[in-house]
Amino acid sequence: MQADKHAAKPAHKLNGVAAIAGIGATEFSKDSGRTEMRLAVEATLAALADAGIDPADVDGMCTYTMDNNPEIELFRQIGGRELKFFSRVHYGGGAACAPVLHALLAIEAGICETVVCYRAMNERSWYRFGTGVQGLPQAPTFESTHYGWYVPHGLMTPASWVAMNASRYMHEYGATSEDFGRVSVAARDFASTNPHAFFYGKPITLEEHQRSRYIAEPLRLLDCCQESDGAVALVVTSARRARELKQKPAIVRAAAQGACADLQMMTGYYRDNIASLPEMDLVARQLYAMSGLTPAEIQTAVIYDHFTPFVLPQLEAFGFCARGEAKDFLRAGHHARGGRLPVNTHGGQIGEAYIHGMNGIAEAVRQVRGTAANQVPDVEHVLVTAGTGVPTSGLILGAD
Numbered sequence: 001m002q003a004d005k006h007a008a009k010p011a012h013k014l015n016g017v018a019a020i021a022g023i024g025a026t027e028f029s030k031d032s033g034r035t036e037m038r039l040a041v042e043a044t045l046a047a048l049a050d051a052g053i054d055p056a057d058v059d060g061m062c063t064y065t066m067d068n069n070p071e072i073e074l075f076r077q078i079g080g081r082e083l084k085f086f087s088r089v090h091y092g093g094g095a096a097c098a099p100v101l102h103a104l105l106a107i108e109a110g111i112c113e114t115v116v117c118y119r120a121m122n123e124r125s126w127y128r129f130g131t132g133v134q135g136l137p138q139a140p141t142f143e144s145t146h147y148g149w150y151v152p153h154g155l156m157t158p159a160s161w162v163a164m165n166a167s168r169y170m171h172e173y174g175a176t177s178e179d180f181g182r183v184s185v186a187a188r189d190f191a192s193t194n195p196h197a198f199f200y201g202k203p204i205t206l207e208e209h210q211r212s213r214y215i216a217e218p219l220r221l222l223d224c225c226q227e228s229d230g231a232v233a234l235v236v237t238s239a240r241r242a243r244e245l246k247q248k249p250a251i252v253r254a255a256a257q258g259a260c261a262d263l264q265m266m267t268g269y270y271r272d273n274i275a276s277l278p279e280m281d282l283v284a285r286q287l288y289a290m291s292g293l294t295p296a297e298i299q300t301a302v303i304y305d306h307f308t309p310f311v312l313p314q315l316e317a318f319g320f321c322a323r324g325e326a327k328d329f330l331r332a333g334h335h336a337r338g339g340r341l342p343v344n345t346h347g348g349q350i351g352e353a354y355i356h357g358m359n360g361i362a363e364a365v366r367q368v369r370g371t372a373a374n375q376v377p378d379v380e381h382v383l384v385t386a387g388t389g390v391p392t393s394g395l396i397l398g399a400d
Contacts, residue, residue: 022051093387096357191347
């Protein structure tokens with residue numbers, strides 16, 4: 001642990017202001033058989049029922065710019081009455097934790113009282129989410145033109161973009177494909193005992209990982225997250241109110257967003273160092289400052305695992321090991337079942353489902369409540385991270 005790097009500090013004024021009081025989800029599949037709006041409604045109503053809140057009491061909604069379900073339509077479908085706050089967060093999976101931050105700020109400002117954060121997608125049955133940028137119509141915008149420097153060289157998909165960073169990380173620190181495989185094997189092990197996971201009952205071995213085909217070297221098939229159909233919703237309200245509701249509240253101890261210099265969407269190749277994740281370094285500093293916690297006070301973590309190589313620099317960014325030593329952390333099994341810091345106990349986006357990270361927040365809530373399928377003993381604080389290679393976000397949730 002790098003406790004000296006992240007020394008404990010007095011808690012920020014926003015620490016403990018809000019809580020996640022309800023969680024809801026659909027089943028996770030490859031063909032839901034219903035619309036994304038239907039999925040969003042099901043997850044939202046389930047989350048409200050979990051919290052014991054009437055849908056008519058919802059007065060705020062927050063999601064990702066990439067979600068296809070308009071806030072006002074979802075609000076209408078659940079029987080909402082007065083919507084006082086609505087926001088969307090850009091940058092794909094980097095948005096995962098940010099809706100909770102936006103909800104926290106709106107609640108603290110007195111703008112609204114009950115915010116639903118949601119993500120619903122048919123990213124397998126309606127479209128292939130990981131296809132990439134080839135075949136798209138011309139769109140000469142600042143966010144898309146930079147792909148013109150990479151696509152002619154074959155860098156067309158998220159896997160190929162991450163492969164560049166992964167290759168450099170391997171060169172810098174001596175990590176191997178087997179180290180990436182250890183992330184995947186642990187995730188599938190947790191998924192195998194989570195009845196809600198798509199890969200329930202289907203663990204893999206390191207040998208199976210190594211036999212899986214390359215998608216974009218050094219990334220193999222089993223280094224890549226799923227494409228899933230499903231939805232997850234969260235209900236965020238004040239901590240005071242959450243204590244009066246049905247469930248044990250998951251207190252928001254810290255929430256943050258971050259972007260750093262010279263970043264482009266998944267392709268920040270012109271930085272001085274592409275083996276690290278400065279956005280996650282920034283988010284880590286903010287989360288520890290707001291919470292007043294140190295790495296040693298985190299019992300379990302939900303680390304965004306759209307691709308296994310990016311799990312390693314995230315472990316380093318949050319001080320669970322020194323720079324370049326994540327491979328040793330994984331080889332020692334600290335991230336796995338029974339380890340020092342069990343990671344992605346729901347199976348992650350590799351083993352449970354890829355709902356753009358929202359399912360990871362729900363798992364963190366379950367860990368705080370003590371109801372997770374793979375419950376870690378004596379959980380007081382859970383770290384959650386969002387997508388990497390893009391502007392990102394993070395949370396620390398804690399017991400009351």
